Amino acid sequence: xxxxxxxxxxxxxxxxxxxxxxxxxxxxxxxxxxxxxxxxxxxxxxxxxxxxxxxxxxxxxxxxxxxxxxxxxxxxxxxxxxxxxxxxxxxxxxxxxxxxxxxxxxxxxxxxxxx
Amino acid sequence: xxxxxxxxxxxxxxxxxxxxxxxxxxxxxxxxxxxxxxxxxxxxxxxxxxxxxxxxxxxxxxxxxxxxxxxxxxxxxxxxxxxxxxxxxxxxxxxxxxxxxxxxxxxxxxxxxx
Numbered sequence: 001x002x003x004x005x006x007x008x009x010x011x012x013x014x015x016x017x018x019x020x021x022x023x024x025x026x027x028x029x030x031x032x033x034x035x036x037x038x039x040x041x042x043x044x045x046x047x048x049x050x051x052x053x054x055x056x057x058x059x060x061x062x063x064x065x066x067x068x069x070x071x072x073x074x075x076x077x078x079x080x081x082x083x084x085x086x087x088x089x090x091x092x093x094x095x096x097x098x099x100x101x102x103x104x105x106x107x108x109x110x111x112x113x114x115x
Numbered sequence: 116x117x118x119x120x121x122x123x124x125x126x127x128x129x130x131x132x133x134x135x136x137x138x139x140x141x142x143x144x145x146x147x148x149x150x151x152x153x154x155x156x157x158x159x160x161x162x163x164x165x166x167x168x169x170x171x172x173x174x175x176x177x178x179x180x181x182x183x184x185x186x187x188x189x190x191x192x193x194x195x196x197x198x199x200x201x202x203x204x205x206x207x208x209x210x211x212x213x214x215x216x217x218x219x220x221x222x223x224x225x226x227x228x229x
Binding site for chain 2: 002004031033035042043044045048055056058090092094096101102103104105106107108109
């Protein structure tokens with residue numbers, strides 16, 4: 001158990017809908033990262049938050065957004081869903097933001113299926 | 116841009132043999148290189164990492180080597196066991212940019228035959 005908790009584990013929804021994925025980082029970790037894993041794209045970095053502030057953005061679609069709350073949990077919001085958004089979404093957490101890198105630990109993921 | 120190439124995409128070995136997975140990165144400012152193991156239905160699990168001021172690191176049957184000049188790093192697993200079967204990902208990170216985001220390779224599916 002990595003200590004990173006993601007809910008829900010599975011999500012099935014229709015095209016055009018909106019969903020929210022939730023992540024609770026390891027106790028004491030300030031950074032939260034979101035990654036998308038699809039069969040043909042591997043693990044792609046989406047976005048990072050550090051202590052409530054956005055720190056880095058990757059190839060995140062405009063239909064996707066995220067935030068980190070004062071208790072450090074994070075949510076990833078996916079809207080106007082398309083079939084191609086079906087993937088595994090992972091959250092990872094680490095203690096620091098990057099200048100002094102510490103290990104990143106991953107949750108078990110949320111499997112999103114858009115039908 | 117930032118890119119990590121990983122080879123091979125699949126690797127099949129006999130139990131007890133060694134396995135080697137290689138990665139090449141493009142961003143010369145990268146200074147942290149972790150390796151993750153992902154089993155079916157689970158999230159990636161960190162198995163070993165190396166920083167740019169070190170050339171080699173070992174942890175029991177697992178070792179990682181880094182060649183900064185050539186911008187490549189490798190994972191070596193000795194005395195492989197069936198439970199080593201999984202997908203392995205290399206990654207690179209540029210700590211100096213004040214973000215710990217990881218750029219991943221495409222993954223290697225390792226099969227260890229009993």
